[in-house]
Amino acid sequence: MADGLLSNTWPRGSSEVAGLIRDYHWDECPLGPTGSWTPSLRTTVELMLAARAEIVLFCGPEFVALYNDAYAPTIGDKHPRALGRPARESWAELWTDLEPLLSGVLETGETFSAKDRPFYIERSGAVGETVYFDISYSPVRAQDGTVEAVLCIVSETTARVLAAARVRESEQRFRALVNASSDVIYRMSPDWQEMHELDGRGFLSTVEGPAIQWRDEYLFPEDRASIQAAIDRAIEERSAFELEHRVRRADGTAGWTLSRAIPILDEDGAIQQWFGMAADITARRASEQHIMVLMREVNHRVKNQYAVILSMIRETSKRATDPRAFEYRIRERIMALSRSHDLLVLNDWRGAGMSDLVREHLRPFGHEDRITLSGPEVTLRSNAVQNIGMALHELGTNATKYGALSGGAGTVEVTWRLTEGANGRSDFELTWEERWPQRAAPAGAEPGGGFGSVVLQRVVPTGLSGSASMERLPGLVRWTLSAPVATVIADSRDDEEVEELARA
Numbered sequence: 219m220a221d222g223l224l225s226n227t228w229p230r231g232s233s234e235v236a237g238l239i240r241d242y243h244w245d246e247c248p249l250g251p252t253g254s255w256t257p258s259l260r261t262t263v264e265l266m267l268a269a270r271a272e273i274v275l276f277c278g279p280e281f282v283a284l285y286n287d288a289y290a291p292t293i294g295d296k297h298p299r300a301l302g303r304p305a306r307e308s309w310a311e312l313w314t315d316l317e318p319l320l321s322g323v324l325e326t327g328e329t330f331s332a333k334d335r336p337f338y339i340e341r342s343g344a345v346g347e348t349v350y351f352d353i354s355y356s357p358v359r360a361q362d363g364t365v366e367a368v369l370c371i372v373s374e375t376t377a378r379v380l381a382a383a384r385v386r387e388s389e390q391r392f393r394a395l396v397n398a399s400s401d402v403i404y405r406m407s408p409d410w411q412e413m414h415e416l417d418g419r420g421f422l423s424t425v426e427g428p429a430i431q432w433r434d435e436y437l438f439p440e441d442r443a444s445i446q447a448a449i450d451r452a453i454e455e456r457s458a459f460e461l462e463h464r465v466r467r468a469d470g471t472a473g474w475t476l477s478r479a480i481p482i483l484d485e486d487g488a489i490q491q492w493f494g495m496a497a498d499i500t501a502r503r504a505s506e507q508h509i510m511v512l513m514r515e516v517n518h519r520v521k522n523q524y525a526v527i528l529s530m531i532r533e534t535s536k537r538a539t540d541p542r543a544f545e546y547r548i549r550e551r552i553m554a555l556s557r558s559h560d561l562l563v564l565n566d567w568r569g570a571g572m573s574d575l576v577r578e579h580l581r582p583f584g585h586e587d588r589i590t591l592s593g594p595e596v597t598l599r600s601n602a603v604q605n606i607g608m609a610l611h612e613l614g615t616n617a618t619k620y621g622a623l624s625g626g627a628g629t630v631e632v633t634w635r636l637t638e639g640a641n642g643r644s645d646f647e648l649t650w651e652e653r654w655p656q657r658a659a660p661a662g663a664e665p666g667g668g669f670g671s672v673v674l675q676r677v678v679p680t681g682l683s684g685s686a687s688m689e690r691l692p693g694l695v696r697w698t699l700s701a702p703v704a705t706v707i708a709d710s711r712d713d714e715e716v717e718e719l720a721r722a
Contacts (some may be wrong), residue, residue, distance in 0.1 A: 233287045236267050238298055246559055247302050248280050256360050257420055259367060262310055272374070275358070277367040281305040281320050292351075292374050294341025311340045323355045323368045330355045334379050350379040374620035379483050388482055406479065408489040410449050421475075421498045423468045436465050438472070456481050458488060462499065473500040512566075527552060546667075551611065554579060558607035561602050569597045569708040572606075576632050579610035583618045585630075593634035596646075599708040605681040606648065606699070612670035613650050613697060621652050621695055628654030636703060645684075646706040648699040655693060682706060 228234050229252075244251045252260070259277065262301070266273045266286050283300050290297040300308035301449075309316055315337060323330055331354040351372045358367040389405075399615045402422055405414040413432040416425040422436060433442055445463050452459035459479040467473040479494025531548060557578050561570040575598060577592055598606065610632075614623075622628025634648045671687040671688070674697055679686040684701025 229267055231267055233267060234336060235285065235287050235290065237302070238301055239263070239267075239284070242302050243385070244302070247282060248304070249277055249282050249302070256366060258358060258360050262358050262367065262369060266369070267613065272372045274370045274372070276305055276320055279324070281317075281324075281368070283308060289372070292341075292349075292372070293339070295343065296341055298513070309339070311346060312338050313413075319355060320368050323357055324365050327357045327365050329357070334375050336645060336689050349374060349376045351375060353542065364414045377485065379645055381490065384484075385490060386484065388491070391493075402475070402498070404479070404494045404496065406492040406494065408481075408491060409453065412490065414491065421467060421473065438464055450478070452481070453489070456483065456487070459492070459494070462503075465496075467500075474503040475499060527555070543654050550615065551608075553582075554607060554611035557605065558604045561607075562603055569599050570603045572596050572598055572634055575603055575607060575617050576610060579607055580630075580632075583614045583623060588623065588628065589630045589632070591632050593632075594636065596634075596636075597708045598706060602682060602701075602706040602708075608673050609678045609697075609699065610650075612673050613652075615696070616670055617652050622654040623652075625654055628652060634649075636707075637700075644703040645700050646703050650695075650697040652695045653693060 227240070227291060229239055239252070249255065255263075261603075262275060263284060264283070266275055269286060270288055272286075272289040272292055272392070274283060276283060281304060283303060283305055285293075285297075285301065293300060296308050305316065305320070306313050319330055322328075328616050331352075333352050334350045335351050335353050336348050340344055341349075351374050354371045356369045356371070357365040358369050362368045402417065402419055404416040404425075407414060411430065413425055413429040415427075416422065416429075416432075418424040425432070434534065445461060448461045449459060451457075454660050456607075458481075460477070462476050465473050465475050475496040476499050477494060477496040479492040481489045482491050482493055484490050501583060558570075558575070559573060561578060572593060573591055573595065582588055617623040617630055622630050630650070630652045632648075632650055634646065637645045637647050656721075673687055675686050679701065682699070682701035683705045684699060686697065686699045689696040689698075690695050
């Protein structure tokens with residue numbers, strides 16, 4: 219009677235498993251009624267039920283399972299049928315793995331422990347999965363010192379192990395990308411306060427371990443606020459970070475990068491780390507900046523072209539008596555400007571070669587066999603290209619109408635050279651000389667006050683900060699332009715090389 223009363227009231231407690239133990243038919247179990255259990259076993263069960271840790275107790279040689287409420291969720295739908303049954307029945311799928319561990323403790327009386335120990339278990343129907351536990355299996359001894367049960371304190375670490383595996387996998391991808399990519403690769407902490415790693419690929423300084431002061435190392439003070447704002451938005455939205463910004467390169471100079479980082483999330487959606495790549499776009503930004511400068515320069519030059527064209531129209535109209543002649547002269551002069559412009563565009567507005575400029579402007583007049591060119595290979599500044607181009611057009615037009623190219627025996631010689639002036643300044647000198655077998659200028663030649671003369675004697679020399687002279691004799695026209703090298707030549711050679719060329 220006493221045993222029956224005890225079995226109905228023990229173990230004390232309102233937990234689910236305590237109630238299951240009280241209601242269990244222990245007389246049908248290898249352990250027998252609870253009243254016959256040893257005091258050490260009953261004490262261990264009471265301690266187990268009161269604990270918040272995950273505990274399972276395997277009792278006797280058949281390892282009959284007893285456990286507490288904290289442990290029940292770890293075995294899924296094995297609960298509650300596993301309670302009071304031999305472990306071999308309930309954990310059949312992993313018995314070959316579990317049995318040696320339990321038998322070892324039961325036979326040797328020594329504790330076994332492990333971290334992140336994997337077990338294959340079917341705890342959701344017949345669906346198997348590999349789970350991980352920190353385990354400590356300890357012997358429970360009876361009064362005579364024999365081991366009567368194995369007390370298993372466990373803590374499931376599956377989520378942490380899988381998360382760590384994902385991190386390792388991302389690190390492996392990180393390594394693979396580092397090896398395969400020419401871009402900068404980096405990893406950041408969830409809040410971006412710590413840089414875990416960075417392979418700078420020669421563009422940025424490499425970080426092999428955690429770095430707290432990475433902002434000071436890589437970012438300029440005036441840029442940090444805008445970059446941090448973009449980081450804060452990405453963290454808040456748990457979305458990709460993407461930004462073009464300046465960085466301090468490995469050599470200490472300023473560079474530009476396109477940086478993009480994605481968050482690595484755990485199964486609960488929390489950010490574990492950021493994985494990012496950064497491309498060196500310094501050259502591209504410089505190119506874009508160069509294009510902007512060129513666009514402003516083109517805009518400036520177009521306005522200058524408009525001014526030149528308006529001046530052409532005004533000066534030509536003053537001297538025109540025939541509308542058709544006016545239209546023809548304006549059209550030809552605008553086409554000459556266009557030829558100079560084409561040469562500049564072809565050379566990205568860096569200038570044009572002197573010999574190329576002469577050939578381009580004299581080509582429409584033909585007679586190449588009667589025109590000779592002589593001079594060093596020099597590159598003219600863009601302003602000089604347009605001014606000298608206008609002069610060549612006027613000279614070629616006059617030679618075709620009235621001078622050496624109007625008959626069949628005349629010749630034109632175009633020469634240029636660099637001279638060393640008395641004041642030590644290097645000058646560019648261009649000479650146009652045409653000769654033909656004629657003792658007097660033909661009737662109808664453009665008078666000295668024509669627009670061509672204005673271009674040759676005033677517009678071009680003024681535009682190049684130089685001077686010009688025109689000599690007209692029967693059968694001879696000679697025009698000479700002299701201007702400082704600095705206003706004409708755009709070569710990259712230094713002043714010493716220019717002086718040497720001038721002396722030669």
